Amino acid sequence: MRSIAAVAAVLWLSAAVAGVVPPAAANWQDAPAYLRLFAPAGARAAAYRVYTSPLGMDALIASLAREPSLLHPPGSWTPVAMIAADAFGQTGGYDRSRLARLYGSKRAVVARGPRATATQPTEAWTLVSPYPSVDLTRLESGTLLIVLNLGFP
Numbered sequence: 001m002r003s004i005a006a007v008a009a010v011l012w013l014s015a016a017v018a019g020v021v022p023p024a025a026a027n028w029q030d031a032p033a034y035l036r037l038f039a040p041a042g043a044r045a046a047a048y049r050v051y052t053s054p055l056g057m058d059a060l061i062a063s064l065a066r067e068p069s070l071l072h073p074p075g076s077w078t079p080v081a082m083i084a085a086d087a088f089g090q091t092g093g094y095d096r097s098r099l100a101r102l103y104g105s106k107r108a109v110v111a112r113g114p115r116a117t118a119t120q121p122t123e124a125w126t127l128v129s130p131y132p133s134v135d136l137t138r139l140e141s142g143t144l145l146i147v148l149n150l151g152f153p
Helices: 004-018 032-038 042-047 057-064 084-088 096-103
Strands: 048-053 080-082 108-117 120-129 143-149
Touching (some): 057 120
Antiparallel strands (some): 120 143
16 A cells, blocks of 8 residues: 555656646645545546645735746636635535635635646646635635646546
8 A cells, every 4th residue: 555655746746747737936835635625536536736835816826927838818817705615616525514614704715727738728727715724624824726637538
């Protein structure tokens, strides 16, 4: 049985090979523990990667504006306040009522947009700030990035 660290290393390497590594300017940290919460179960989970950044949404959006691999169709990368259920959707194994209680009346700020090689979209990004701790006991400052690899078989 593989250790969690070994699995994380394999996921990071496969993500790097596939080009699913976010720009370095935001000090992204690989966060595979969030996969079980917000990615679908089974084989489809391999299409997802999750990262965290200490930067807040405004600073992050400003730094990403200079990233040439991000596409800017109308409405993309615009931060929008929304309830937790809308921010994280119905995919994943997270406890929906626990997440709703964690956020309470506070809204998550969410921005979404595509990343591409040349002009072909290859990834769909979802940024969420603040984001829940892995155990859903507190909100973390900074931003969570959920990346969906659109080219996954």
